Amino acid sequence: MTQEAQRTEDAAFFAALGKLIGQYLGGTITARIYARDFMSLRSRFITDAAVDDPTARDMFTDLEDYVPAYQPPDPAEVHAISEAEMRRRLIEERVPALEERYGKIVALVSPDPEYLTKQHDLACRINDLSSAYAHGAISGEDFIAGIYGVQDIGDQWQIFHDLFDTSYADAAELEMGSPDIGSDAYGRDARMLAADRSQALESAFGLTSD
Numbered sequence: 001m002t003q004e005a006q007r008t009e010d011a012a013f014f015a016a017l018g019k020l021i022g023q024y025l026g027g028t029i030t031a032r033i034y035a036r037d038f039m040s041l042r043s044r045f046i047t048d049a050a051v052d053d054p055t056a057r058d059m060f061t062d063l064e065d066y067v068p069a070y071q072p073p074d075p076a077e078v079h080a081i082s083e084a085e086m087r088r089r090l091i092e093e094r095v096p097a098l099e100e101r102y103g104k105i106v107a108l109v110s111p112d113p114e115y116l117t118k119q120h121d122l123a124c125r126i127n128d129l130s131s132a133y134a135h136g137a138i139s140g141e142d143f144i145a146g147i148y149g150v151q152d153i154g155d156q157w158q159i160f161h162d163l164f165d166t167s168y169a170d171a172a173e174l175e176m177g178s179p180d181i182g183s184d185a186y187g188r189d190a191r192m193l194a195a196d197r198s199q200a201l202e203s204a205f206g207l208t209s210d
Contacts, residue, residue: 018105
């Protein structure tokens, strides 16, 4: 690869990385999507020297150590960090280091009115399912299928929220557990969890359960 081609590849990588960071810090994607898309971007440019940039490597390590708040902690994970710590490092350390070397590459991408409207729609759907399951109105299997259906719509619309990711994870853990008795893979009471998630959604989005 010529030096000019190398510079073009590097510029493409950091432009895409800057856009991704801007989406995450601006609130249009969650940590789950940020992690997924970062790993995809890294794989796409894996043969490019840009992925070996020290800060890009640090970001990769941060994501490997990141543990979502909805995932029960594992005492064996001695290097685990919270999303709050990952964001702090990104804002205070990673972005300044990148922009010192490559110029302004990050521009925040905030949700627009259409995004917020669709986000509210998804919140209502998840809340209805969570409330119904918590009160025994639907089975564990129906709850799982319903939540997965909402996740498919959210992915199609490209609309995300941390509370949605929490419910998606709950459904996955219930599916791996015992949905017939309402116990998830961690042994937690799935109906109680659904009630907690419903309350969180109602508080965040100003919803009321039926």
